[in-house]
Amino acid sequence: MSYSTVVARLRVAGCVFAEDEARLLVDAARSPDELERLVTERAEGLPLEHVLGWAEFRGLRMVVAPGVFVPRRRTGLLVAEAVAAAKPGAVIVDLCCGSGAIGAAIATELGAVELHAADIEPAAVRCARRNVEPLGGQVHEGDLYEALPERLRGRVDVLAVNAPYVPTGAIETMPPEARLHEPRVALDGGSDGLDIQRRVITGAPWWLAPGGRLLIETSRAQAPHTAAAFERSGLTARVASSAELDGTVVIGTARGHQARPTV
Structure with a gap:
């Protein structure tokens, strides 16, 4: 799946920062199948941080997981x-x-x-x-x-x-x-x-x-x-x-x- 395709799917899903999110998802995926899974999860509404498994906070990558509060x-x-x-x-x-x-x-x-x-x-x-x-x-x-x-x-x-x-x-x-x-x-x-x-x-x-x-x-x-x-x-x-x-x-x-x- 190309970067432009990921952006398009995220835009359809209502993601405001589709370009930035697409870049992160493409970088995180280790295979085409994993990219498909990540994009699908995000398009279905799972928070980006839960999809990636980390959240940026004070310049650090903090591990997060589904069901855990994401630092603001x-x-x-x-x-x-x-x-x-x-x-x-x-x-x-x-x-x-x-x-x-x-x-x-x-x-x-x-x-x-x-x-x-x-x-x-x-x-x-x-x-x-x-x-x-x-x-x-x-x-x-x-x-x-x-x-x-x-x-x-x-x-x-x-x-x-x-x-x-x-x-x-x-x-x-x-x-x-x-x-x-x-x-x-x-x-x-x-x-x-x-x-x-x-x-x-x-x-x-x-x-x-x-x-x-x-x-x-x-x-x-x-x-x-x-x-x-x-x-x-x-x-x-x-x-x-x-x-x-x-x-x-x-x-x-x-x-x-x-x-x-x-x-």
């Missing part, structure tokens, strides 16, 4: 803020890690760190291990903090979180590639989109080192509510945003040794 470009702001907040040797936790792209990018950009990633989805954990373990990190499976080893309590310098924050009622308005091919647990943030964020924020003081940072990606509209939840949990909060990346992150700092809630 906007999340690069979360990585940039985390790198700015930490030093080499820091204890980094990527919670709700999905493919582990956030933690892997932070570790790559920062250098030697103690990296941990955790997710509740077995498929995500399997995928994250392929991205995180080659960097010397560890991946844990479980529900939020329940997944983390006890030895991390009070030691985490940077807790980077891209928890699901889409309001339940808005999921049906998402592009088909997301709502049909990514796990709902990675998208659904409850009625106002903040259910998982609130759980993360409430538990964070147990895990952060004095002066440690909690960073949560959110939307511009949700950011004031996320920041207010930080303050209620005893964290100072500020909001960072990037028009270029269309990203918003709330950063909270632990106020030294503080009384930690019973969660």
Whole structure:
């Protein structure tokens, strides 16, 4: 199958960036039969990243797989803020890690760190291990903090979180590639989109080192509510945003040794 034929098939399927996608598919295919399979999967709506088996994130190729959340470009702001907040040797936790792209990018950009990633989805954990373990990190499976080893309590310098924050009622308005091919647990943030964020924020003081940072990606509209939840949990909060990346992150700092809630 020629490049021009691939472009034509992708255009018919509604792929906006048909030329770029065709180039990637042609380069990835090791045989004509494999190219046919890749093009068919993409034309049927499977996300390009799932078809290729990787997603570009912060200049890196991150392994992804069907049923695993695909890292978004906007999340690069979360990585940039985390790198700015930490030093080499820091204890980094990527919670709700999905493919582990956030933690892997932070570790790559920062250098030697103690990296941990955790997710509740077995498929995500399997995928994250392929991205995180080659960097010397560890991946844990479980529900939020329940997944983390006890030895991390009070030691985490940077807790980077891209928890699901889409309001339940808005999921049906998402592009088909997301709502049909990514796990709902990675998208659904409850009625106002903040259910998982609130759980993360409430538990964070147990895990952060004095002066440690909690960073949560959110939307511009949700950011004031996320920041207010930080303050209620005893964290100072500020909001960072990037028009270029269309990203918003709330950063909270632990106020030294503080009384930690019973969660």
